[in-house]
Amino acid sequence: MQRPVPRQTGRELARGVPAVLSVVSAFVIWEIYVRLSGISPLMLPAPTRVLDQMVQNRVLLWDNTLPTLTATFAGFALSLTVAFGLSIMLDFMPHVRRALFPIFVVSQTLPLVAIAPLVVLWFGFDLTPKVLLVALVTFFPMLVALVDGYASTDPEIEDLMRSMGATRGQIFRAARFPSAMPYFFAGLRISITYAVVAAIFAEYVGARAGLGIVILNAKNSFRPDIVLAAVVISSLLTLALFAATALLQKTVLRWRDVEGDR
Amino acid sequence: MTALSLKDVSIMLGDTPVLESINLHVKQGEFVSILGPSGAGKSTIFRLLTGAVPLQTGTISCASHEDSFAFMPQRDALMPWRRIIDNLTLGLEVQGVARKDARTQVMPLLADFGLADFTTHFPAQLSGGMRQRAALLRTIVQGRSIQLLDEPFGALDALTRTQMQTWFEDRWRAARWTTLLVTHDVREAVALSDRIYVLSQRPARVIAEIIVPIPRPRLGRPPSTQAHDIETQLLEILLHQTGERS
Structure with missing residues (x-):
């Protein structure tokens, strides 16, 4: 049982090779194009120039990454709490689910471009509007995943628990909630990729600091290299969060990775 | 002593009569x-007993009080x-037994069920037969007075099923659980x-009640002529049933 582990890790690394190759070659092609065509860095800066700007402006970038991270985490924490709270409430009250679900769907049809300035207008330039916007964008995939996940519970397991005399609450805790976890992580992975982008957009609309402000200022002073430097950081943040959820999923859903002996 | 009796129990599910004066x-x-043909409503009797389906007409009486x-x-x-x-401890947990105490109750039974070395495995790591043994132990551990087994070996392959039945007969002879088994397998019954x-x-009615006076153990040896005769008799009743309606 112990032996296959290193081989598996090796295989997983090997599976990552094509992805790394394709990303690296895209950057190489970009670099070559910029150098050969002599295009102005005001139009399209080369990857090396973006990297150089990241190093030169590291203090500025770091100082503005922190507020974005704060907004992302606070918004996501709020979103997670609301999604869990609502999902549990909706599971115990199917009537409320029918009444409220359309509202949640509508909340996802609001164009962020229109709603973000309004939220900033109502809540000011502080953390609040960013937190709210991140939460608005990210809570829905998780809520839907949880509600669907509860419904996916094996009816035989519920019958079994009922035959044991379990209460509705016990069935929820022991059967419905764990059944929803694979679904929840699917929703979480979608949500987390929206979170950083939502925070940056909220800052872009109105803030004192943050990657969104860096992008806004750089754009206004015709510095696409700094815009892209901020974009790289934003991508790295999202990738890090995505990796963190994948790691968490592996821990929580360990039972799904076990190999059957059959 | 009668542990359980059903009198004139009838059930309609929607407009369909499922059980008729059982x-x-x-x-x-x-x-x-x-024993009955597939889809006869055998499982409905269990759903009735476990409370998943409410009693409509007739009476159910148990020797012990509720949760039997x-x-x-x-x-x-x-x-x-x-x-x-x-x-295994799920049933005890539902009853409010602390996890540690529940485990202490289960531990001595593990060996007889061949699960002693597999307590920390996940179900997906076990073979079909072992999973079924675990499900049976989970049932027994609850300490209820009557065991309801709904085609417990139906999903197993033929070889594993025979092994499980033989093993089960051994366990049953040692413990003598009051058991109600639902099955469509004549030989198993x-x-x-x-x-x-x-x-x-x-709609299901009781069309025959047959006593099986064959001494135990019955499995793990060549089947007796008596068993063969009863099997033939049961098959005839069942085939006559299905023939009558088609």
Whole structure:
């Protein structure tokens, strides 16, 4: 049982090779194009120039990454709490689910471009509007995943628990909630990729600091290299969060990775 | 002593009559089977007893008070996210027994069920036969007075099923659980039961009650002519049933 582990890790690394190759070659092609065509860095800066700007402006970038991270985490924490709270409430009250679900769907049809300035207008330039916007964008995939996940519970397991005399609450805790976890992580992975982008957009609309402000200022002073430097950081943040959820999923859903002996 | 009796129990599900005036009883320490064609409503009797379907007409009486049944569903219904030991203690947990105490209660039974080395495994790591043994132990551990087994070996391959039946007969002879078994397998019913009720097609009525006086153990040796005769008799009743309606 112990032996296959290193081989598996090796295989997983090997599976990552094509992805790394394709990303690296895209950057190489970009670099070559910029150098050969002599295009102005005001139009399209080369990857090396973006990297150089990241190093030169590291203090500025770091100082503005922190507020974005704060907004992302606070918004996501709020979103997670609301999604869990609502999902549990909706599971115990199917009537409320029918009444409220359309509202949640509508909340996802609001164009962020229109709603973000309004939220900033109502809540000011502080953390609040960013937190709210991140939460608005990210809570829905998780809520839907949880509600669907509860419904996916094996009816035989519920019958079994009922035959044991379990209460509705016990069935929820022991059967419905764990059944929803694979679904929840699917929703979480979608949500987390929206979170950083939502925070940056909220800052872009109105803030004192943050990657969104860096992008806004750089754009206004015709510095696409700094815009892209901020974009790289934003991508790295999202990738890090995505990796963190994948790691968490592996821990929580360990039972799904076990190999059957059959 | 009669552990359980059903008198004139009828059930309609929607507009469909499923059970029609069912009369049956189970004595303390007795193994009773309900044999019937697929879809006859055998499982509905269990759903009635476990409270999943409300009683409409007739009476059900038990020797002990409520919560007298431990139910083993058709498929094992093990929770894939719980290790075997935590699946086994589920019933006790529901009853409010602390996890540690529940484990202490389960531990001495593990060896007899061949699960001693697999407590920390997840269900997906176990073979079909072992999963079924775990599901049975989860049922027994609840300490209820009557065990309801719904086609417990139906999902297994033929070889594993025979092994499991032989193993089960051994365990049953040692423990003498009061058991009600639902099955459509004639051989299984004859091999395990003290008494067999034969149900008709839907709406299910009891069309025969057959006593199986064959000495135990019955499995793990060549089948007796007596067993063969009873099997033939049961098959004829069942085939006559299905022939009548088609």
